[in-house]
Every structure is written in C-alpha cells, then in structure tokens.
Amino acid sequence: MKKKITKAQKAYMQNPIIQFFKFIYLNIRILLIVAGGHGGTRK
Amino acid sequence: MSKIVILGAGIAGHTAASHLRRKLPKEHEVLVVSPNHNYQWIPSNIWVGIGRMEARKITFPLAPLYKRKGINYKQAKVVSFHPEGDADHPPYVVVEYVYGEQRGEKEKVTYDYLINATGPKLAFDLTEGLEPGSNDVYSVCTYSHAQHAADGLEKLIQKARNSEKPLKVLIGTGHPKATCQGAAFEYILNVEKELRRRKVRDYIQLKWISNEPALGDFGMDGMLLSYGGEPMTSNDMVEMVFRDRGIEWILGAGVNKVEKGEVHYENLAGEQKTEPFDFAMLIPAFSGHGFKAYDKTGEGITDKLFKGFMIVDADYTPKPYEEWKVQDWPETYQNPSYPNIFAPGIAFAPPHSISKPRKSPNGTEIFPSPPRTGMPSGITAKLVADNIIDSIKKGKTSLEHKGSLGNMGAACIASAGYGLTSGSGISITTYPIVPDYQKYKTTGGRNIKKTFGDIGLAGHWVKLALHYAFIYKAKMKPFWWLIPE
Ligand SMILES: Cc1cc2nc3c(=O)[nH]c(=O)nc-3n(C[C@H](O)[C@H](O)[C@H](O)COP(=O)(O)OP(=O)(O)OC[C@H]3O[C@@H](n4cnc5c(N)ncnc54)[C@H](O)[C@@H]3O)c2cc1C
Numbered sequence: 438m439k440k441k442i443t444k445a446q447k448a449y450m451q452n453p454i455i456q457f458f459k460f461i462y463l464n465i466r467i468l469l470i471v472a473g474g475h476g477g478t479r480k
Numbered sequence: 481m482s483k484i485v486i487l488g489a490g491i492a493g494h495t496a497a498s499h500l501r502r503k504l505p506k507e508h509e510v511l512v513v514s515p516n517h518n519y520q521w522i523p524s525n526i527w528v529g530i531g532r533m534e535a536r537k538i539t540f541p542l543a544p545l546y547k548r549k550g551i552n553y554k555q556a557k558v559v560s561f562h563p564e565g566d567a568d569h570p571p572y573v574v575v576e577y578v579y580g581e582q583r584g585e586k587e588k589v590t591y592d593y594l595i596n597a598t599g600p601k602l603a604f605d606l607t608e609g610l611e612p613g614s615n616d617v618y619s620v621c622t623y624s625h626a627q628h629a630a631d632g633l634e635k636l637i638q639k640a641r642n643s644e645k646p647l648k649v650l651i652g653t654g655h656p657k658a659t660c661q662g663a664a665f666e667y668i669l670n671v672e673k674e675l676r677r678r679k680v681r682d683y684i685q686l687k688w689i690s691n692e693p694a695l696g697d698f699g700m701d702g703m704l705l706s707y708g709g710e711p712m713t714s715n716d717m718v719e720m721v722f723r724d725r726g727i728e729w730i731l732g733a734g735v736n737k738v739e740k741g742e743v744h745y746e747n748l749a750g751e752q753k754t755e756p757f758d759f760a761m762l763i764p765a766f767s768g769h770g771f772k773a774y775d776k777t778g779e780g781i782t783d784k785l786f787k788g789f790m791i792v793d794a795d796y797t798p799k800p801y802e803e804w805k806v807q808d809w810p811e812t813y814q815n816p817s818y819p820n821i822f823a824p825g826i827a828f829a830p831p832h833s834i835s836k837p838r839k840s841p842n843g844t845e846i847f848p849s850p851p852r853t854g855m856p857s858g859i860t861a862k863l864v865a866d867n868i869i870d871s872i873k874k875g876k877t878s879l880e881h882k883g884s885l886g887n888m889g890a891a892c893i894a895s896a897g898y899g900l901t902s903g904s905g906i907s908i909t910t911y912p913i914v915p916d917y918q919k920y921k922t923t924g925g926r927n928i929k930k931t932f933g934d935i936g937l938a939g940h941w942v943k944l945a946l947h948y949a950f951i952y953k954a955k956m957k958p959f960w961w962l963i964p965e
Contacts, residue, residue: 450936459938
C-alpha cells in the first residue's frame with residue numbers, strides 16, 4: 438500500500454506557525470548540504 | 481594582462497564573470513559574449529508560466545550592470561572556435577553580433593582563457609510539431625516561452641468554463657531523451673493548484689507524460705531519501721503527491737510527434753500510442769549547439785572540442801551501465817586538448833547518463849539525459865573562475881579547485897503551488913548528485929543523511945527566498961558574493 442497524505446499531515450504542511458520554523462530549519466539544512474563543500478572523486 | 485572571454489550569460493557564465501571581475505585586478509579583461517540582453521532567473525519561469533509572476537520580476541538588462549562593474553560585453557553569439565589561432569591571431573572565437581547596428585557582422589575575439597558557458601540548445605526541432613505555441617503545445621524554458629504558456633493556460637481556463645466536455649492537460653517531456661523533468665514536475669503541480677484556485681479543476685484532467693522509467697527518476701535513477709525521518713524512495717514520494725492531487729501518469733514515453741491536440745509517442749514496450757490534449761507543456765531535448773572548431777591551418781578539429789557538448793576532463797570511454805563509476809565525471813571542466821578552455825554548467829559533455837539506459841524492442845532509446853541544475857552550474861562556474869584566477873596569479877596552470885557532481889550536493893526546491901499562505905513546495909536535497917555506489921552501497925549511492933525530502937508551505941517560502949536571493953546576487957548588489965552558489 439503506497440503512502441497517502443492524510444488530512445492531519447495536510448494541516449501540518451499548511452500551518453504557517455509550524456512552517457515558519459520549518460522554513461528556518463530547511464534553509465540551514467539545505468545550506469549545510471549544498472554549500473558544505475565539494476571536491477573531486479579521483480585521487 | 482590576461483583576457484578571459486566568457487561565452488554565455490546564463491547561470492554559469494554570469495557566475496564566472498562576476499567572480500572573475502571581483503577577484504581579478506582591473507588590468508585583466510573580463511569579456512562576456514552572449515546573445516541575450518537580459519539575465520533571466522530561469523527557475524522562476526514556472527510562476528511566469530501560470531501567470532502568477534511577471535517576466536520583468538525575473539529578468540534585468542545585462543549591459544548597464546556590466547558597464548558599472550567593468551565587465552566588457554558583446555551582444556553576440558559564438559559561431560566557431562579557433563583554439564590555436566591563425567597566422568595573425570592568438571587563439572580566438574568568431575562571434576556574430578545579434579543586435580544593433582553591428583547586427584550580422586562577424587568578429588574574431590581573441591582570448592587567453594575561454595569559458596564556454598553556452599548551456600544547451602533547446603532542440604524543439606528534434607520532435608516534429610513541438611515548436612512552442614504551435615499545436616497548443618508550450619514550453620517554460622525561457623521567460624518569453626513561459627509568458628506564452630501563461631496566455632495558453634488562460635485560454636484553457638476560459639474554455640473550461642464554457643465547455644460541455646472535460647478538457648485535458650498534458651505536461652512532461654517532449655523527446656525520448658529529454659531531461660529537466662524537475663521543471664515539468666514543478667509546472668504540473670503549479671498548474672494543478674492554479675486550476676483549483678480558478679475553480680475549474682473539476683473540468684480538467686491532468687496527466688504527466690515522461691520518458692522516465694518510474695515516477696521520481698528525475699534523470700538521476702531516482703533516490704532513496706529520508707522523509708519525516710523514515711526512508712522513502714523518490715518514486716513513492718512523487719506517486720504520493722500525484723495521487724493526492726489527482727494527477728495521472730504515463731511513463732517510459734518517447735514523444736516523437738505533436739499534432740494539434742495530439743501527442744504521438746512510443747513506449748518502452750515498443751507500442752506506438754497517441755494521447756489527446758487541449759493544453760500541453762513539454763520539455764524539448766537539450767542538445768549541443770553544433771559549433772565547429774578549426775586548427776591554425778583551418779582544418780576541422782571539432783571532435784577535439786565537442787561531443788555534442790564540450791569535451792572536458794571526463795572519462796568518455798563507452799562502457800556498460802554496470803561499469804559506470806562516479807570517477808568518470810569531470811572535476812575541473814577543462815578541455816584536455818586545450819588547457820585554457822573550460823566548460824561549466826550545462827555546456828560540458830557528460831560521460832554518460834545517470835539514469836539506466838533503456839531501449840524499446842524497436843531499438844528506440846527512451847530514458848532521461850542527465851540533468852545539470854542551477855546550483856551545480858553555479859558551483860562549477862565558480863571553481864573554473866577560481867582556477868583561472870589562481871593560474872593568472874601564479875603564472876602557471878593551477879587546478880586546485882575541484883567539484884565533481886559525484887562529490888557535490890544539490891537542492892531541488894520544487895514549487896508545488898504559488899501563494900504566500902496557500903502555496904506549497906517539495907524540497908529535495910541529493911548528495912551526491914551522481915550516485916556513488918561504492919561509497920554508499922546500501923542507500924542507492926546516496927548519503928541518506930544528506931538526501932531528504934519535505935513537503936509544505938515552508939518549501940514555497942524557501943523557493944521564494946531563493947528567487948530574491950539569487951536575483952540580488954546576480955545583480956551584484958553589496959556583499960553578493962556572501963550568498964553561496
Ligand atoms: C523551466 C526551468 C526551471 C528550472 N528550475 C530549476 C530549479 O528550480 N533549480 C535549479 O537548480 N535548476 C533549475 N533549472 C535548471 C537551470 O535553469 C539550469 O541548470 C541552468 O540554467 C544552467 O545554466 P547554464 O548557464 O549552464 O545554461 P543557461 O542558463 O542555458 O545559459 C546559457 C547561456 O548561453 C547563451 N548562449 C547560447 N548560445 C550561445 C552562443 N552561440 N554564443 C554565446 N552565448 C550563447 C544563452 O543566451 C545563455 O545566456 C530549471 C530549468 C528550466 C528550463
């Protein structure tokens with residue numbers, strides 16, 4: 438059975454207060470992953 | 481004094497030009513040659529394409545900015561490469577002006593370093609009838625295409641209000657080997673939300689048509705990501721979203737012809753099929769520009785520089801999918817024959833696709849080409865600029881800055897509906913972009929701690945924040961360089 442987005446999850450996804458904190462969290466997490474460095478793969 | 485010529489003023493070319501100008505003393509010349517007079521922030525075309533953002537909000541003229549910053553600029557397109565120069569000239573490119581009094585005139589532009597950041601050719605011609613605006617099929621690949629698509633969508637909405645029968649929208653890829661599924665994915669979700677907002681959703685059937693073998697492949701072989709702390713495949717995630725929004729799908733579809741209101745495609749089972757539509761947005765194939773190159777005697781040397789896109793430090797040896805390695809992917813984007821030529825962004829020839837190649841029983845290749853999104857385009861352009869700066873400063877070639885797509889993360893913040901309080905976004909990060917099956921054996925080649933997905937209003941705000949941040953950065957406003965690529 439594939440996952441479904443439930444009503445409660447939808448409310449969570451659109452709740453501006455929860456999403457405000459999510460926004461800060463996402464920005465930091467994305468920044469760390471994308472700007473966290475890159476390099477080669479060969480020695 | 482050195483002269484650095486940058487071909488193209490998209491994400492890669494403009495990033496390279498800005499960093500070179502900021503870090504190099506004024507005695508060195510930075511020259512941009514590009515046919516577009518406006519810079520455009522392509523990711524926001526999605527919102528232009530549904531009529532929720534004006535094109536002027538995602539563009540600005542390049543000439544005044546370049547003049548202020550001391551970057552020389554020719555509104556022209558490159559037509560041929562002469563990396564050995566000729567009897568009278570050092571290495572040069574021939575460019576043709578596309579605007580103003582000089583329009584149509586050709587000129588030899590010499591260089592010490594050349595950055596080819598010409599991105600892809602939008603190859604509508606590879607699919608019969610795909611030309612945007614013809615046959616009710618549109619594109620969102622440029623801001624003018626996107627404006628046109630918004631007009632087409634508006635007409636559809638009006639038609640839906642007066643139509644007796646349900647209408648049909650088809651969004652996805654328009655060629656068996658098209659890439660950029662992410663952009664089409666964003667567009668279908670935005671169209672869906674817009675149709676709901678305009679209260680016509682019930683009268684319109686929405687269908688995804690794609691050359692991907694499975695939902696969520698995105699030309700990257702899909703990914704295993706963490707969603708709400710649990711592992712989930714991108715396939716399950718996209719299916720969950722499509723089901724939630726009532727979007728149907730056709731997969732493994734190699735679109736080969738578009739007629740008014742009908743798309744013709746071959747599927748991976750080798751069947752020739754037709755799908756009717758009232759409005760379609762299909763991403764074309766991305767190809768190389770077909771540039772020619774010549775040596776100092778005028779002999780053709782195109783195959784030393786190009787393999788469709790530009791040849792760089794990748795391992796292009798043909799080999800089966802099972803033998804592909806992350807090490808095949810380039811690190812410095814330097815052409816092996818001419819070390820003063822580089823190709824960041826989409827302009828470089830990838831060694832192979834990332835998605836597993838698939839053929840129909842008729843021999844038609846149907847699978848996505850590798851995507852090269854905005855962030856890696858900016859990162860690769862910056863590292864090319866940094867290597868050129870070091871080489872100039874040290875007086876010898878320096879290639880210390882490296883950035884393989886196999887050792888780099890990317891974020892795809894897919895807008896899933898516009899609106900400050902009602903919008904939504906699907907945020908997906910992937911690390912690394914090209915899966916490293918040796919390093920991350922049990923998690924599909926990706927670091928599961930750095931590969932995650934999230935859905936919600938915050939994703940829309942992130943996408944909006946990125947829109948403003950990257951336009952600020954592109955305009956080279958105070959401290960622009962503090963914003964990462
Ligand atoms: C609708 C859409 C949405 C997208 N959304 C996202 C997103 O949300 N996130 C993301 O990371 N990526 C996104 N992408 C991908 C991203 O836009 C590309 O990765 C990026 O634009 C590639 O940059 P580039 O500089 O290599 O090529 P381009 O941006 O295509 O720039 C190429 C430049 O070369 C110039 N040029 C062309 N021919 C010549 C010539 N003969 N001589 C000189 N110059 C020439 C062009 O005028 C242009 O200035 C999206 C793409 C599309 C189409």
